[in-house]
Amino acid sequence: MQRKHMFYVLAVVALLVSMLPAAAVAQESPPGQPDALNIETYTPPAETKGESQGGKATQPGASLDGMLIPDGMVFFNETEPNNTAGTANALPGTDLAILGNIYPNGDVDYFSFTGNAGDRVYAATMTSFSASGSTDSQLRLYASDGTTVIEFDEDDGSFGSLSSSIAGATLPADGTYYLAVNHFSATAQLRPYHLHLRVQSGSPVPETEPNDTPATANPLPPSGWVSGTRNPAVATEQDWFSFSANAGDTVYLSLDLDPERDSVTWNGRLGIALFGDANNQILVVDDASVTSPNSEALFMTVKDAGTYYAFVDSASAATGGPTATYNLSVSILPKAPGNCTTYTSTDVPQAIGPSAGLTSSTITVPGNPRIADLDVSIQLNAALMVDIDAQLRSPAGNDNGLFTDIGASATGGQTQMDVTFDDEAAIPPSFTVLKGLVLEPENAYRLSWFDGEDAGGVWTLDLRDDSTNANGGTLTGWSITICEPPPPPVCPAGYEPVTVYSQDFEASDGGYTHSGTQDEWEWGT
Structure with a gap:
């Protein structure tokens, strides 16, 4: 996106950023001129840990599993039983999104994946669609033995306020590793949650200055993995990275704010742009944690094909310097094809x-x-x-x-x-x-x-x-x-479909019996 008045843009951005508080609450910026950039920082509703917030939805999941094919983000669907590392769902890749349910109370979901020594793991939960209204997830990355915790996070996410984010955890050796998701409370549920995963190999591509505006944005490399530093600590120090997305693509951005894991960290914020009435809005998340290893996670599905931007800076102009380092991973999940x-x-x-x-x-x-x-x-x-x-x-x-x-x-x-x-x-x-x-x-x-x-x-x-x-x-x-669902299978020539069993369960239970407290089906209910 070209700008005719670059010095004017920098002045406006500097003024806007310097006026932003550290924890802005969904600021409503009026539509500006196309070259006047506005930042909207999302602060999720406050939530008390362990409490269910209520909600109207009562069905687990977001689609009818097993029968219907959704049009939208492609999910790997969690299946039970997967409450231990030994019964973990084996993931088909390391760049994907998972749809799961923490249900019933006390449920834990394990997922396994393979990685190599030195790989970096980016994983985050999105829990703000949970029908219970409680977003309080916990996320653990386990070593190959299934018991040693490599990294744990509880509340570094923003969708919702008590969701989880791990960014840049290092795998110590080649092997199989595990992610586990559970609710903070053993008496609450997440119905559903999304778990995003991206494993990065090799080294991130260093940013190249100047990249302080959309017009000077660094193109993201094919890996979607870059490193940078918020240096110097001035309001105009913003890092922009451009990428292309198709209509319906989902973008997962994960920001590691202590890539060295040396406990030297800073409060960065993460954004995606540009949207809004005048196509000038930067949508930002800013979890307040500064306890290493802290991170930010942002997810967005874009409506239209085009060029978009990942954005890294700090709400405080005084935050930064040579130790304010970061690694940023950006994944793009394509929309599922459908009839x-x-x-x-x-x-x-x-x-x-x-x-x-x-x-x-x-x-x-x-x-x-x-x-x-x-x-x-x-x-x-x-x-x-x-x-x-x-x-x-x-x-x-x-x-x-x-x-x-x-x-x-x-x-x-x-x-x-x-x-x-x-x-x-x-x-x-x-x-x-x-x-x-x-x-x-x-x-x-x-x-x-x-x-x-x-x-x-x-x-x-x-x-x-x-x-x-x-x-x-x-x-x-x-x-x-x-x-529409896929067409039913067609019989070979000379054969016709035959009904082998039929029961509407209206007049009777069809000969089936009900037992067990975890049985979700009982005739007459």
């Missing part, structure tokens, strides 16, 4: 508000495609985004929420939404920026609750302005993407 069709509404535009009221718009889906996965894309503008709540109704009358009270909470902030909501996205709504992103619904909702339905008929998007103020907006467009 998908997008249906776009012609029932737009629709006025939203002003004042409290309901706005509805429809889409008619022809035929009877069966839903294996469903995504919803919404384009709207609103003077006060937080006023708007969204529900989606299927032709069968299945009425599920998408979001309530997200985005800017004061006028003058971000006013545009261009979001695809997808259960397989990287994170739920977290920033006030809502343009150019693919997001999960809020943690109380699941689009997978539509899975298995026949999609033919009229779909309705309901937008409720829940405030009596004079702010309004316009729904300018929306669509649904329906992915």
